[in-house]
Amino acid sequence: MINFSSIANIPRIIFNPKLLQPSLTYQNFNEINFELLKTKHSIKYIVLDKDNCISADKSSRVYPLYLQNNWNNGLLKHFPLKNILIVSNSMGSSDDPGFAQVHQFQKNYQQDANISAVLPILEHNYKKPGCQASIIDHFQKTDPENTVKPENIAVIGDRLFTDILMANQMKSLGVYLQQGVALKKSSPWIMLEQGIYKCFFSN
Numbered sequence: 001m002i003n004f005s006s007i008a009n010i011p012r013i014i015f016n017p018k019l020l021q022p023s024l025t026y027q028n029f030n031e032i033n034f035e036l037l038k039t040k041h042s043i044k045y046i047v048l049d050k051d052n053c054i055s056a057d058k059s060s061r062v063y064p065l066y067l068q069n070n071w072n073n074g075l076l077k078h079f080p081l082k083n084i085l086i087v088s089n090s091m092g093s094s095d096d097p098g099f100a101q102v103h104q105f106q107k108n109y110q111q112d113a114n115i116s117a118v119l120p121i122l123e124h125n126y127k128k129p130g131c132q133a134s135i136i137d138h139f140q141k142t143d144p145e146n147t148v149k150p151e152n153i154a155v156i157g158d159r160l161f162t163d164i165l166m167a168n169q170m171k172s173l174g175v176y177l178q179q180g181v182a183l184k185k186s187s188p189w190i191m192l193e194q195g196i197y198k199c200f201f202s203n
């Protein structure tokens, strides 16, 4: 389905292309240094994209090679589950009737990770980058002892026009995964983003 939230921002991006500039770039999830996010960048909350970030495209489980490595030894070692939120423009969005994909993903995660804890996944009406308030509200509810500040949130994803744009609009830390699980070279949007990144933001 068309992402009006992203398209509506095109004039703003033309006037200010730096809205698409990541703060940090890694090739994929297993490369992310979560300890550095916490200690050097003062990150307390992690927003994770799903497709091609923590999962293969359209998959309903955490990519096994990530779950066995940086998921447990990096992400969960440095951040409690309540400070982590998966925000997808497919699962949990208006494209997911009854949030069936959310329930399936949470069930698969409990099986794959062999735990009873429920993986936090945002159920939202506005797609990225338009669900910024819902993200702050979510963390404020799960962490009522502290005031949630956008600069303490890292948004991790493989798309400049949704994940990184949202991070920069929120004044959070945008962490770009340039390849992800598998780069979809057949998508003109994704190849345009790769070109923009290489032209303007890779050194």
Ligand SMILES: [Mg+2]
Pocket: 049, 050, 051, 052, 053, 157, 158, 159
């Ligand atoms: Mg993605």
